[in-house]
Amino acid sequence: MIWRHAQTTLVLGAALILSACGFHLRGTGDVSVSDEWRTMHMVSNNPNSEFSREIKTRFAANGVEWQEDKSQANYQLVLGPERFSQRNLSLNAEARAAEFELTMRSTFSVRDQNGREIMPDTTGSVVKQMENDPRNVVGKAEEIRILKSEMRGELAQQILRRIAFFAASQDS
Numbered sequence: 001m002i003w004r005h006a007q008t009t010l011v012l013g014a015a016l017i018l019s020a021c022g023f024h025l026r027g028t029g030d031v032s033v034s035d036e037w038r039t040m041h042m043v044s045n046n047p048n049s050e051f052s053r054e055i056k057t058r059f060a061a062n063g064v065e066w067q068e069d070k071s072q073a074n075y076q077l078v079l080g081p082e083r084f085s086q087r088n089l090s091l092n093a094e095a096r097a098a099e100f101e102l103t104m105r106s107t108f109s110v111r112d113q114n115g116r117e118i119m120p121d122t123t124g125s126v127v128k129q130m131e132n133d134p135r136n137v138v139g140k141a142e143e144i145r146i147l148k149s150e151m152r153g154e155l156a157q158q159i160l161r162r163i164a165f166f167a168a169s170q171d172s
Contacts, residue, residue, distance in 0.1 A: 031062045031160050037167045039065050041073035051082040051106065051152055058156040062164075073113070077163070080107035080121075082155070084148060089129060102128045102144065104151040108159055110166070119166050124158045126151045 040059065044052045055077070056066055067073040082104060089099040104126050110119035128147055132140055 031157075031164045032168075033059075033062055033064060033160075033164050034167050036074055037163070038063055039067055039073045039075075041067045041070040041076045042079060043070075043076050044079040045081060049082065050149075051156070052079065054152050054156040055079060055159065058153070058160050062160060071113070075113070075118075076111040076115075078109045078111060082106050082152065084151075086144070097132045100130050100132055100144075102130065102147055102151065104148065104155055106155060106159070110163060118170075119163070122162060124155050124162065126154045126158065 042052065042056065046052060060066065070076055083106065085103045087101050087103075088097040089101050090097075092098040105123055106125075107121050107123045109117055109121045112118050128151060130140075130143065130147060
């Protein structure tokens with residue numbers, strides 16, 4: 001009986017501590033897109049790129065149906081290319097990069113069914129920092145690859161949130 005009471009107290013205490021520090025699980029971040037904005041067509045220079053696929057996946061997870069024929073879509077997402085850059089933030093004692101700043105950007109706009117631009121060119125960007133170990137080049141290259149994939153997902157989510165916010169402001 002005492003053991004069960006101690007377990008319950010421990011679980012409740014852990015839940016209170018986690019909720020007090022602001023912890024929350026990360027997910028797709030359920031973004032609500034109004035019904036009118038649920039059919040879209042993507043215009044992209046490279047529709048089969050990882051970035052375009054990530055955009056389609058994130059939007060589809062939030063109820064957007066992608067149309068191959070732009071005449072069947074209410075809106076067109078005009079997606080610019082993903083641009084990735086890396087710069088040195090600091091140097092170590094041997095004058096080698098100790099930290100990098102990784103930046104991923106893309107410009108996008110939204111047009112209506114008639115091709116009129118209703119959301120002007122907007123740039124989304126994600127910035128991350130990472131430490132560098134010049135002795136572990138292969139490991140750091142893999143870390144950069146993983147970070148690029150995470151950044152691509154964050155950028156796609158950012159674009160979704162911006163469009164959802166714009167759509168909500170147009171509806172009201």
